Amino acid sequence: MCDHLPITRLPMQVPRTQLLGRGLAVWHGRRRAGEEESLEMEASSVWSGLNSGVVLSLIAVLWTVVWQNLHHLQLQQTFGRRMSRHARRLTAMVDPYLSLTFAEYDGGRMRRSDAYEEIKAYLGGTCSRDARHLRAEGGKDANKLVLSMADREEVSDDFQGARVWWLAYSMSPPRTDGFPWWGAAAQEDRRFYQLFFLERHRELVLGTYLPRVRQMGRDAMLQNRQRKLFTNLSTSHWSHVVFEHPKTFATLAMDPVKKKEIMDDLDMFKNGKEYHARVGKAWKRGYLLYGPPGTGKSAMIAAMANYLDYDIYDIELTSVHSNSDLRKLFIGTKSKSIIVIEDIDCSLDLSGARKNKETAAEEDNKDGSSPASDKQAEKTKKADTSSKVTLSGLLNFIDGLWSACGSERLIVFTTNHVEKLDPALIRRGRMDKHIEMSYCGYEAFKFLAETYLGVVSHELFDVIRELLQEVNMTPADVAENLTLKSVDDVAHSCLTSLVRELQEAKKRMASQGNGEGEQGETQ
Ligand SMILES: Nc1ncnc2c1ncn2[C@@H]1O[C@H](COP(=O)(O)OP(=O)(O)OP(=O)(O)O)[C@@H](O)[C@H]1O
Numbered sequence: 001m002c003d004h005l006p007i008t009r010l011p012m013q014v015p016r017t018q019l020l021g022r023g024l025a026v027w028h029g030r031r032r033a034g035e036e037e038s039l040e041m042e043a044s045s046v047w048s049g050l051n052s053g054v055v056l057s058l059i060a061v062l063w064t065v066v067w068q069n070l071h072h073l074q075l076q077q078t079f080g081r082r083m084s085r086h087a088r089r090l091t092a093m094v095d096p097y098l099s100l101t102f103a104e105y106d107g108g109r110m111r112r113s114d115a116y117e118e119i120k121a122y123l124g125g126t127c128s129r130d131a132r133h134l135r136a137e138g139g140k141d142a143n144k145l146v147l148s149m150a151d152r153e154e155v156s157d158d159f160q161g162a163r164v165w166w167l168a169y170s171m172s173p174p175r176t177d178g179f180p181w182w183g184a185a186a187q188e189d190r191r192f193y194q195l196f197f198l199e200r201h202r203e204l205v206l207g208t209y210l211p212r213v214r215q216m217g218r219d220a221m222l223q224n225r226q227r228k229l230f231t232n233l234s235t236s237h238w239s240h241v242v243f244e245h246p247k248t249f250a251t252l253a254m255d256p257v258k259k260k261e262i263m264d265d266l267d268m269f270k271n272g273k274e275y276h277a278r279v280g281k282a283w284k285r286g287y288l289l290y291g292p293p294g295t296g297k298s299a300m301i302a303a304m305a306n307y308l309d310y311d312i313y314d315i316e317l318t319s320v321h322s323n324s325d326l327r328k329l330f331i332g333t334k335s336k337s338i339i340v341i342e343d344i345d346c347s348l349d350l351s352g353a354r355k356n357k358e359t360a361a362e363e364d365n366k367d368g369s370s371p372a373s374d375k376q377a378e379k380t381k382k383a384d385t386s387s388k389v390t391l392s393g394l395l396n397f398i399d400g401l402w403s404a405c406g407s408e409r410l411i412v413f414t415t416n417h418v419e420k421l422d423p424a425l426i427r428r429g430r431m432d433k434h435i436e437m438s439y440c441g442y443e444a445f446k447f448l449a450e451t452y453l454g455v456v457s458h459e460l461f462d463v464i465r466e467l468l469q470e471v472n473m474t475p476a477d478v479a480e481n482l483t484l485k486s487v488d489d490v491a492h493s494c495l496t497s498l499v500r501e502l503q504e505a506k507k508r509m510a511s512q513g514n515g516e517g518e519q520g521e522t523q
């Protein structure tokens with residue numbers, strides 16, 4: 001049984017000089033093997049050595065000449081069928097191999113191919129023992145590496161008595177293909193896997209082997225999967241880091257009933273493949289998280305991702321230059337993911353164009369220096385004035401035709417100012433679930449006290465309950481007070497400090513109220 005493909009069957013992209021030594025050695029090695037399949041392939045190598053391309057060209061020329069001289073339609077059809085049969089037989093004698101190429105990207109550079117990824121995972125797991133040159137990436141387990149075949153590596157694989165060969169190779173992008181809007185992605189090498197097999201194994205390979213390869217690849221991917229946090233550093237290209245946020249629903253303080261409702265909703269969504277198909281809806285769901293700064297909107301997104309085991313795509317809208325860039329980003333996302341746009345009111349002018357710096361400055365002056373307006377000014381400063389993402393572009397991205405490509409995706413918007421959002425943007429169907437993240441209530445406080453201090457009751461709890469009814473304090477502020485600051489700190493000192501802060505906040509509110517009352521009277 002031979003281990004390698006004849007060198008002449010390797011794609012033109014693989015430099016012959018690098019493979020020639022190996023190919024000749026293999027060819028001579030096979031001459032001694034003497035097995036049936038080996039002999040057949042050896043013969044094909046000899047033929048291939050005579051340059052099968054020339055033979056095929058001759059057949060093609062002959063075929064065209066004969067064909068053009070057959071005027072009678074009936075004759076042409078009968079003769080055509082016969083010739084085609086003979087031509088196929090002849091071709092099979094000359095070259096008994098078929099090949100299938102799997103490119104890294106589908107549809108130009110728009111989307112990574114699932115088949116490519118699955119094959120990569122399969123080959124990394126099953127065939128890495130035979131490959132001499134491998135690529136290694138970090139895996140889920142810190143000490144374990146995920147292997148895949150390096151460029152120009154070739155491995156064989158046996159399946160139900162048939163032998164197939166896999167070859168990995170890459171090509172530099174042609175110069176003419178450098179569409180500027182593809183950015184860095186267009187400059188990267190194009191990677192391919194090519195599968196070779198004998199024509200007589202066609203049914204077996206296409207019908208059974210390849211589906212099995214893909215399934216095993218998917219399983220391997222699940223095992224090695226590290227969740228990722230993507231962001232668009234450039235206009236339409238994703239970059240990522242490993243997502244390792246510790247926030248879970250178990251450590252998110254909020255009304256338990258509300259929390260359970262959200263978790264049930266997420267469960268329904270995750271298991272809703274059939275439901276969405278039955279009712280004819282794209283398998284996606286929109287969440288709008290709104291509330292003052294520090295109430296846990298970003299923490300909620302992290303908890304959702306950890307709960308569902310999804311990746312996060314955090315879109316920085318101010319870096320996206322146009323609606324078509326936004327569409328490309330969207331198409332580049334994978335299923336089982338949460339697509340996030342934080343502070344949506346700061347990123348997009350709801351009249352359709354981006355806010356320019358002057359408008360932002362004016363608003364800033366009007367609003368004073370609240371954290372939300374600071375955030376808005378900062379974002380607007382960052383915004384490129386050439387940016388042209390519009391409200392309608394965003395609406396299309398959420399539920400237009402393109403929104404259905406891919407599946408199992410949550411789209412989450414966060415805002416501090418829900419009242420500023422265009423109703424079209426947050427209507428049900430686009431943002432299906434609206435979740436208010438509010439100031440810390442007594443239930444949320446009890447949860448935080450247990451999480452941070454391990455106490456479920458204390459003499460100060462009643463005082464705190466009353467104060468929380470009168471004062472608005474975010475869970476972030478409460479959590480900060482409940483954090484032990486030194487080894488001498490105990491639960492009592494943390495709770496006392498929280499009471500003190502709540503009382504001060506109450507005093508501030510009272511004095512602000514008095515000030516406003518006096519102003520009102522003088523007017
Ligand atoms: N409900 C909560 N339970 C537990 N921790 C919380 C909660 N809310 C906020 N925190 C903590 O407070 C900090 C700030 O929270 P987060 O960033 O989620 O607020 P946010 O609502 O996203 O604020 P912003 O509107 O400014 O983006 C985080 O460290 C988070 O863990």
Ligand SMILES: [Mg+2]
Pocket residue numbers: 297298299342414
């Ligand atoms: Mg946030």
